[in-house]
Amino acid sequence: MALDRWIALILLGVCLAYGYAAWFTMDANLAPFMRRNPIWPSTFPKVLSVLAIITTLIVLLGFEKSEAKEAEIDYRRLADYHLVQALVLLALMVIYALCLRPLGFLFSTSAFLILGSYTLGERKWHVLVPIALIAAIGVWYLVQQVLGIYMRPLPGFVGV
């Protein structure tokens, strides 16, 4: 089964769960006065769930044939591309998200930029480190001072 139909299967599961929530769980705790309303919070989701289940089935069962197109990246040979680099970068993004608050903006950002470039194969430390530091401080200054959005610059245990 091709990837697009696997995805349709997964989406069908999502839509079924959504439909179940809309049809069977939402109306129970509706306030009595709202029951007289012609539209309930669950009305629109009910319609959507039915339509979505029908269309996912159309793709899943292959009712609509699409001609094979030359894809930009062939997912069957994913290992031939720089998959490891992509996965490391994604992991770095998750770590960045988790560290942003506890470790502070300046440290997390410069570490992210340095490690990101390192992952992609950059080894010129004398260029890499200054660029990352300048970018981190520059963006922090812009966001904090110009846009006026607070971001904790330093790790939590240092203070501020």
Added chain:
Amino acid sequence: MLEGILIGLQTAFSLQNLLMVIAGCLIGTFIGMLPGLGPMSIIAIMIPVAISMGDPSAALILLAGVYYGAIFGGSTSSILLNAPGVAGTVASSFDGYPMAQKGKAGKALTIAAIASFAGGTIGAILLMVFAPALSSVALIFHSAEYFALMVVGLSAIAAFAGTGQVAKAMIMTLLGLIMATVGEGALFNMPRFTMGIMDLQSGFGFITLAMAMFALPEALFLVLKPKNLQGEEGEIKDLRITRAEAKAIAPVIGRQSLQGFFIGVLPGAGATIASFLGYAVERNIAPKDEQEEFGKGSIKGLAAPESANNAACTGSFVPLLTLGIPGSGTTAILLGALIALNVTPGPRLMIDEPQIFWAVIMSMFIGNLVLLILNLPLIPYIAKILSVPRNYLIPFILFFTLMGAYIGQNNATELLLLVGFGICATALKFADYPLAPLLIGFILGGMMEDNFSRAMQLYDGIGFIWERPMTLGLLVIATILVVLPSYRARRAKARAEGVAEGD
């Protein structure tokens, strides 16, 4: 109208807004040149900046400038490197790159700049004429018609998705609508589908979703499959075009600006279709001996897609500004930004806040002029950005997507959502699911449900569908739009297999 033009000029010519146009065009040109980064990613990255400016006219002017700049920048990389940064400029590389190979890169860039300028300007004039007319019609619309109109818009986007893609595009649209129902709705003060997670109470962040749908997958694709950015180190010179050449391309530009604009108005069509269609039409109506030239460096073949895609970009503002319904991913992002700035585009926009409407139109003229004046002499230098090493570029793109999502919500959970959705979007992109319909559905979802509920309450039930002929008509059109492509594909297939037609 004259009064409106004056208001617009007054707003657009303030120092701040002029700087916004120039900055937007420059940023757009720079980033649009990088292959793999389309206008949607750039605009998504620029949104947090635009929103925090607080002035809706300035924000819209900045974003619109970025949009034109990105299209223009995309054509530069198509011509110089045969590596289009934007889908809408793929057709420009058919004839632009052969010209560059023959050492006429400067001439090709000049033609592209002039054609873009003419396309954008003619588009803006048409917008000025058509938008007020359309919005005065739209004022008699009732919420039932609005609901039906949104259904038409969404199904048109699915219908134009291409053969074999209609069902996929519909799934993505419906998924976007489903995602829009998460969180508290405006009409019911009750959290829906939050699964008890507090962070989902206010729904998914629109910026997060925009970044995850466009910027992140494009960046990941650049990581997975590095594109060769190194072009031939040729001097770009000889920017002049001769009088005979100007005479040859003038009618092409005129025709394609008109055609491109009207294609751009259609929801779901947009700059890509306009440029391909423009190229095909011009090739077919060209005289025999010139037809041979197409694909080998014909100046007409370059001018046609260039004027068509810029006119289509302008045309796509018509449904956005008059009906509040975006026809493309880019205008959907602009709509999201406007809502965040407490401006609701739609027929009331021209009456309630004429300065925004007219300032945007005026800034289109200024933006096109800026692109022409600024970029022509600067092109050789701007093209240097193509040599920025990707080792630096990609971490920065990823960082800006993270920052955009974080600034919008000030919430680290948003970043995890961004990465999660980004991975999902990449998988969807592998399987050739279109991503723009999801975002359009997501943005229209809230409005659509509000209008649906209002109509239901006014008519005390679903009766509004058959009691209002206009609503019924629009919904019938929507059904036809979805069913027709699959019916025609089925019939074409049956005919190909030799089955007799049972008319």
